[in-house]
Structure formats: structure tokens, C-alpha cells
Amino acid sequence: xxxxxxxxxxxxxxxxxxxxxxxxxxxxxxxxxxxxxxxxxxxxxxxxxxxxxxxxxxxxxxxxxxxxxxxxxxxxxxxxxxxxxxxxxxxxxxxxxxxxxxxxxxxxxxxxxxxxxxxxxxxxxxxxxxxxxxxxxxxxxxxxxxxxxxxxxxxxxxx
Amino acid sequence: xxxxxxxxxxxxxxxxxxxxxxxxxxxxxxxxxxxxxxxxxxxxxxxxxxxxxxxxxxxxxxxxxxxxxxxxxxxxxxxxxxxxxxxxxxxxxxxxxxxxxxxxxxxxxxxxxxxxxxxxxxxxxxxxxxxxxxxxxxxxxxxxxxxxxxxxxxxxxxx
Numbered sequence: 001x002x003x004x005x006x007x008x009x010x011x012x013x014x015x016x017x018x019x020x021x022x023x024x025x026x027x028x029x030x031x032x033x034x035x036x037x038x039x040x041x042x043x044x045x046x047x048x049x050x051x052x053x054x055x056x057x058x059x060x061x062x063x064x065x066x067x068x069x070x071x072x073x074x075x076x077x078x079x080x081x082x083x084x085x086x087x088x089x090x091x092x093x094x095x096x097x098x099x100x101x102x103x104x105x106x107x108x109x110x111x112x113x114x115x116x117x118x119x120x121x122x123x124x125x126x127x128x129x130x131x132x133x134x135x136x137x138x139x140x141x142x143x144x145x146x147x148x149x150x151x152x153x154x155x156x157x158x159x
Numbered sequence: 160x161x162x163x164x165x166x167x168x169x170x171x172x173x174x175x176x177x178x179x180x181x182x183x184x185x186x187x188x189x190x191x192x193x194x195x196x197x198x199x200x201x202x203x204x205x206x207x208x209x210x211x212x213x214x215x216x217x218x219x220x221x222x223x224x225x226x227x228x229x230x231x232x233x234x235x236x237x238x239x240x241x242x243x244x245x246x247x248x249x250x251x252x253x254x255x256x257x258x259x260x261x262x263x264x265x266x267x268x269x270x271x272x273x274x275x276x277x278x279x280x281x282x283x284x285x286x287x288x289x290x291x292x293x294x295x296x297x298x299x300x301x302x303x304x305x306x307x308x309x310x311x312x313x314x315x316x317x318x
Contacts, residue, residue: 002163003163003273003274003277004162004163007163007167007170013298014305017305039199039316040199133160133165134165134169134172138166139173142173142301142304143173146305149306149309151312152309152312153312153313154312154313154316157197157201
């Protein structure tokens with residue numbers, strides 16, 4: 001294995017590790033428990049799940065992997081604060097959407113070569129990318145991995 | 160720049176971005192505010208700062224960068240839960256330690272080549288590393304970056 005291949009695989013492992021831990025915690029929560037807030041007056045666990053699902057769904061077109069699967073989540077879980085709008089999906093369907101989105105992303109990442117990781121994402125212009133080649137797909141995935149860790153830290157407080 | 164150099168730099172950016180955001184939030188908190196708990200009955204902000212400082216300090220020998228700077232933090236901030244032991248440093252000195260430790264790490268990372276990132280860390284045996292070469296320094300740094308994000312998500316709740 002070349003250095004560049006190994007670097008890509010190491011980065012992908014980090015994504016899988018963070019999502020795997022999140023899913024382990026999610027699996028032991030009932031749908032009722034997902035209505036709990038992470039702290040008094042803060043977001044519900046269900047909101048965090050919807051938020052992460054919507055943000056990850058946006059990566060599909062952003063990384064050139066495919067069309068969005070769940071654009072209906074954005075208004076409730078990205079644009080609006082928790083409880084401003086009714087939940088568009090049941091907890092059951094949201095768990096399913098979360099699994100589908102991450103499955104599709106991870107399948108694509110597994111096939112990425114080092115050169116694929118270093119391609120520009122669609123939210124950066126050719127000009128900006130020429131100036132700063134670190135605005136690549138790997139940067140997006142690492143940023144989303146950190147974002148998932150950030151909200152995992154909050155979700156764990158509801159335990 | 161080669162692909163492998165660019166992958167290393169992209170990963171390092173993620174570490175710097177997460178710490179930079181944490182530091183921005185830390186800078187606007189008074190020492191008194193660091194005594195606040197992130198949620199009722201949960202860790203104080205000062206405990207999280209001590210915990211992250213101790214965990215990052217441990218990376219110095221783990222990644223072959225140097226001796227530990229603050230081993231005195233482990234008992235209070237790694238081995239024990241919050242408030243079990245008195246804080247060994249003032250908030251002022253803990254902030255200073257946090258900056259020193261991260262400065263020393265980041266300076267070393269800035270000089271890492273792709274091959275350096277892929278070296279084994281000292282907490283894995285030669286045998287295990289031969290079996291799984293993803294147990295390298297990059298994996299440690301990405302894991303600690305996610306760990307810092309995890310606690311950043313908690314710290315933000317105290318706002």
C-alpha cells in the first residue's frame with residue numbers, strides 16, 4: 001500500500017469510528033428517549049439526529065456522490081431551532097434515513113483513491129480551490145466527522 | 160505538492176481548526192465562568208480544560224515528540240471525576256499549560272512528512288502495527304481532534 005492510500009484509509013477510519021460510536025449509543029435509546037433534551041432548554045436528541053442526517057445528506061451532492069435523499073429535513077433541522085417546526089419524519093423513519101445516508105456516503109468513501117480525496121468539493125470555486133487545494137473532499141469529511149463528534153458529546157449528556 | 164503531502168496538511172488543518180474554535184470560546188470566558196458546569200450535575204468547564212490538556216500532554220511521548228510537560232494533571236483530570244480532587248493549577252496556569260502543550264504538538268506536526276504521519280505511535284506494539292498500519296500517528300491526532308470536538312460540544316452548552 002502506498003503512503004497516500006494509507007493516509008486516505010486512516011482518515012476514513014476516523015469517520016467510521018465516530019459514526020459507529022454514535023450508532024451504538026443511538027441503538028440503546030427508545031424512540032421515547034429521543035424526545036429528551038440533552039440539557040434543560042437545549043436540543044432534543046431527535047433534533048440532533050435530524051440535524052446530523054440533514055448535514056450528512058448534503059454531503060452527497062457536495063462531494064459529487066449523488067442526489068440528496070432527504071432534502072425535506074433541512075427546514076426543520078438546519079434552518080430552524082428545535083421545536084419550531086413539527087418533526088417531518090417519525091423517529092423510526094429518521095433512524096432509517098440516518099442509516100441510508102451514511103451507508104451511501106461510506107460506500108463511496110471506501111472506493112475513493114487518494115486523488116479522489118483531494119478533488120475539490122462542489123461548494124468551492126475553481127479559483128478558490130486553485131489558491132487553496134486543502135479545500136478538498138477530505139477536508140469536508142474531516143469537518144463533518146468533527147461536527148458529528150461535537151453533537152455526540154452533547155447527546156451523551158442526556159444519559 | 161504531492162498527494163501525500165497534501166493529505167497530511169489537510170489533516171493537520173482539521174486539528175488546528177478544532178483547537179482554534181475551542182480557544183476562541185475559551186478566550187471570552189472569565190476564570191469564574193470556568194467554574195460553571197456544562198449542564199446540571201455535569202463536568203465544569205475547568206475540568207474539561209484540564210482533561211483536554213492532560214490528554215493532549217500524553218500525546219507528546221505517545222507520538223515521539225518529547226517528554227510530558229504536565230503529568231501532574233492526570234490524577235485530577237483523567238483518573239478522577241470532576242470535583243473528586245482539588246484543581247492542581249489555577250485557571251490562569253491551566254490556560255497557559257493548554258497553550259504550551261498544543262503549541263509544542265502543533266509545531267511538531269507542522270514539520271511531519273507523510274512518512275512521519277504514518278509511523279507507528281508508541282502505544283502500539285510492532286506486531287500489532289505490522290498487522291494494522293492504520294494505527295499510526297495520524298490516527299491518534301484525528302482521534303484526539305474528534306475527542307476535542309466531543310468536549311467542545313459540551314462546553315458550548317454552558318453559554
